[in-house]
Amino acid sequence: MYVKGVGMTKFGVHSKTSQELCYEATMDALEDAEMSIEDIDAVVVSRGDSGLDAERQRLFPSILSSIFQKENIPMYQVMAACSGGGAAFWDGINSNQGNVLVLGVEKLTSVPTKIVTDDLMMASEKIYEQNEGLNFPAQNALIAQQYMMKNDVKMDDLSLVALKNHENAFYNEKARFCGKKITMEMIKKSPVVASPLRLFDCSISVDGAACAIISKDKSDVEVIGSSLYAERLPAFESKDMTSWEGTVNASKEAYKQARITPEDIDFAELHDAFTSVELMAYEDLGFAEKGQGKELIRSGYTKINGKMPVNTSGGLKAKGHPISATGLSQIYEIVKQMRKQAGKRQLDKTGIGLAHNVGGVGSTVTVHILKHVGG
Numbered sequence: 001m002y003v004k005g006v007g008m009t010k011f012g013v014h015s016k017t018s019q020e021l022c023y024e025a026t027m028d029a030l031e032d033a034e035m036s037i038e039d040i041d042a043v044v045v046s047r048g049d050s051g052l053d054a055e056r057q058r059l060f061p062s063i064l065s066s067i068f069q070k071e072n073i074p075m076y077q078v079m080a081a082c083s084g085g086g087a088a089f090w091d092g093i094n095s096n097q098g099n100v101l102v103l104g105v106e107k108l109t110s111v112p113t114k115i116v117t118d119d120l121m122m123a124s125e126k127i128y129e130q131n132e133g134l135n136f137p138a139q140n141a142l143i144a145q146q147y148m149m150k151n152d153v154k155m156d157d158l159s160l161v162a163l164k165n166h167e168n169a170f171y172n173e174k175a176r177f178c179g180k181k182i183t184m185e186m187i188k189k190s191p192v193v194a195s196p197l198r199l200f201d202c203s204i205s206v207d208g209a210a211c212a213i214i215s216k217d218k219s220d221v222e223v224i225g226s227s228l229y230a231e232r233l234p235a236f237e238s239k240d241m242t243s244w245e246g247t248v249n250a251s252k253e254a255y256k257q258a259r260i261t262p263e264d265i266d267f268a269e270l271h272d273a274f275t276s277v278e279l280m281a282y283e284d285l286g287f288a289e290k291g292q293g294k295e296l297i298r299s300g301y302t303k304i305n306g307k308m309p310v311n312t313s314g315g316l317k318a319k320g321h322p323i324s325a326t327g328l329s330q331i332y333e334i335v336k337q338m339r340k341q342a343g344k345r346q347l348d349k350t351g352i353g354l355a356h357n358v359g360g361v362g363s364t365v366t367v368h369i370l371k372h373v374g375g
Helices: 018-033 060-068 081-093 113-123 126-130 136-151 155-169 184-189 245-258 275-284 293-299 323-338
Strands: 002-008 042-046 075-078 099-106 192-194 208-215 221-230 267-269 352-359 364-372
Touching: 002 018, 002 323, 018 060, 018 099, 018 208, 042 060, 042 081, 042 323, 060 075, 075 081, 081 099, 081 208, 081 221, 081 323, 081 352, 081 364, 099 323, 136 192, 136 275, 155 184, 155 275, 155 293, 208 323, 221 245, 221 323, 245 275, 245 352, 245 364, 267 323, 275 293, 323 352, 323 364
Parallel strands: 042 075, 042 099, 267 352
Antiparallel strands: 002 208, 002 221, 099 208, 221 364, 352 364
């Protein structure tokens, strides 16, 4: 499959409805692909089922049918929590349809934080985690503690991840923190959320939509690897909490499909829901040996001017994390980089890019590998 076009709203606080955000991202993608809605053969959308924005709509594909004035084609919803966008993209690739419009959308800022937190915890285990109030910052803090002790990772290493991603988001007009200067001092002095994680170690919930149009017709960006793996739900069931088997297995399968190795990846968009997760992903994706992810951030290897830039968009950390739209916003960034449309954050080498999207604490993982084939 090929990516014909991509679209995305700005991530942030929106007064627009989910439908309006979807419409904006879709029109952006259709224009990019030089297509019309009449050219679309199927629609796959990812969105949280509960309707955090109080729109109270579980038949969202039918809403899209109304606003697009599009009928008699498959239109359905995929839910996979924070990996929803990546899962929808994977599903679209495997749908055996011609031109597939893949959408991700979420509104998280229009309701109180407590309600958002309670809703997101539905992606965790009921008895142990939900009942005990072990939310995702707390779960990831426990994992980060183990990871840091086991691998001699310092707080400065986490801070370097946050600083890098904010530096990248500064030049991304679609990012929540576009134009916002963040310093190392600000990061180190930010309040503790769940030790060792500070405020700047955590991604931010935002509103937004992202879209990709994939097709069997040849284009300049080809999907050469696409994988989805689901593992255990509670982190404590892992053989090793500091390595997520979902990421390991999904990446191995994607590399196999693409007939490449981790060394062939030129740049990547990783699921940095927390700074510690990005460091762990370096290792699980094969970019570094186990326990050596810290060396990549210390050496500048993953900076925008490094050998393999990571999260040129700003990542979830600084671009923002609208749950179901995140995985598709990663595809958006990779395609824009490959087409030399990334502005001041443009990379020189963009032949092969990888998108890594995670639901839960490594519970459902997608890995997509895209290749620029010219044209």
